[in-house]
Amino acid sequence: GAVVSQHPSRVICKSGTSVKIECRSLDFQATTMFWYRQFPKQSLMLMATSNEGSKATYEQGVEKDKFLINHASLTLSTLTVTSAHPEDSSFYICSARDLRGINEQFFGPGTRLTVL
Amino acid sequence: SQKIEQNSEALNIQEGKTATLTCNYTNYSPAYLQWYRQDPGRGPVFLLLIRENEKEKRKERLKVTFDTTLKQSLFHITASQPADSATYLCALEGTGNQFYFGTGTSLTVIP
Numbered sequence: 001g002a003v004v005s006q007h008p009s010r011v012i013c014k015s016g017t018s019v020k021i022e023c024r025s026l027d028f029q030a031t032t033m034f035w036y037r038q039f040p041k042q043s044l045m046l047m048a049t050s051n052e053g054s055k056a057t058y059e060q061g062v063e064k065d066k067f068l069i070n071h072a073s074l075t076l077s078t079l080t081v082t083s084a085h086p087e088d089s090s091f092y093i094c095s096a097r098d099l100r101g102i103n104e105q106f107f108g109p110g111t112r113l114t115v116l
Numbered sequence: 117s118q119k120i121e122q123n124s125e126a127l128n129i130q131e132g133k134t135a136t137l138t139c140n141y142t143n144y145s146p147a148y149l150q151w152y153r154q155d156p157g158r159g160p161v162f163l164l165l166i167r168e169n170e171k172e173k174r175k176e177r178l179k180v181t182f183d184t185t186l187k188q189s190l191f192h193i194t195a196s197q198p199a200d201s202a203t204y205l206c207a208l209e210g211t212g213n214q215f216y217f218g219t220g221t222s223l224t225v226i227p
Contacts, residue, residue, distance in 0.1 A: 004159075032213060041125075043205060043220045044160070049212065057212060093159045097213075104150060105207075105215060107159030 002028045002098040006108035013084055014116055021079045021111045023094030029074035030096035034105065035067075038091040050077040084115040118143040120208055120218040128224045129196055137191040137221045139206035146208045149182055149189050154203045154220070163204075164191075196225045 003026040013019050023033055031052045036044040048069055049057040056069035068080040077096075081088055091112055095105040123138035139149070148167045152160035166173040166182045166189065173180045179192040193200050206218040 006159075034214060036217075044217045046214055046216060049214045057214075091157075095159070095215075103148070103209075104162035104165060105152075105160075107161070110157065110159050112157070 002026075002096070002106045004094065004096050004106045004108040006094055006111050008111060009109060010112045010114075012114045012116065015085055016083055018080055018082045019084055019113060021081075021092055021094075021113075023077045023079070023096070023108050025075045025096045025098075025106070028096075028098045028100065030077075030098070031074060033071060033077040033094055033096045035069060035077075035079050036093045036095070038093060038110075044093065047079075081113065084113070086115045089113055089115045118210075118216065120144070120206060120216060122204075122206060122218040122221045124221060125219070126222045126224070128226060131196060131198060131225050131227050133196055135193040135196050135200070135223055135225070137204050137223070139189040139191065139218050141187050141208055141218075144187070144208050144210075145184075148209070149180075150207045150215070151178075151180060151189075151191050152205045152207060152217075154205060156203075160205055160217075193223075196223075198225045198227050201225050 005024045007022045033050040035047045047062045050069045050071040052071045058064045071077040093110040095107045120141045150165045151163045154160040164180045166180045177194045181190045203220045203222045205220045207215045
């Protein structure tokens with residue numbers, strides 16, 4: 001199947017700093033990528049849909065100025081958590097759809113963010 | 117509002133038995149439904165997709181059913197093994213090309 005990578009896998013930062021997370025589709029082009037957040041023992045919550053060459057679509061309740069998404073190319077989307085606070089600590093996962101397939105999503109390995 | 121609920125948070129079964137997981141949804145009219153497996157600290161992995169006009173889909177020891185009248189999907193793992201222990205998630209597509217996930221069921225297969 002298709003491969004999606006994420007970087008970094010873990011990050012620890014101080015409160016007030018910004019953190020950038022990269023999501024790459026390694027062997028296919030993805031016009032659409034998705035960003036999820038997952039708290040311990042909970043399901044994935046969709047944050048936003050990242051569209052190549054246009055603005056991201058955010059889910060209700062997700063602050064677009066807080067979580068900046070840039071989909072600069074067909075293989076790269078980035079999520080920047082700006083002015084991070086301890087409540088932003090979570091597991092962030094991206095996914096991409098390979099439209100050559102059957103509409104399944106391929107997920108990255110996730111990024112564990114801890115804000116001190 | 118739209119909801120996707122999975123039967124129980126945790127399910128424990130004996131090795132060799134069949135595990136049955138449930139996914140119920142409201143206020144969706146999905147063309148298809150997907151099941152994923154997630155191991156701790158990792159991203160989900162796609163398992164199966166079933167379309168609205170398909171009653172049942174099989175893949176090795178996995179079987180999925182889809183009842184659009186009941187708004188329910190059942191996910192079965194036959195001859196379960198300890199390696200099947202994981203969290204299983206169902207997912208439905210929204211109106212804007214995005215997916216929404218169910219609450220998840222943590223399955224533990226006891227040797």
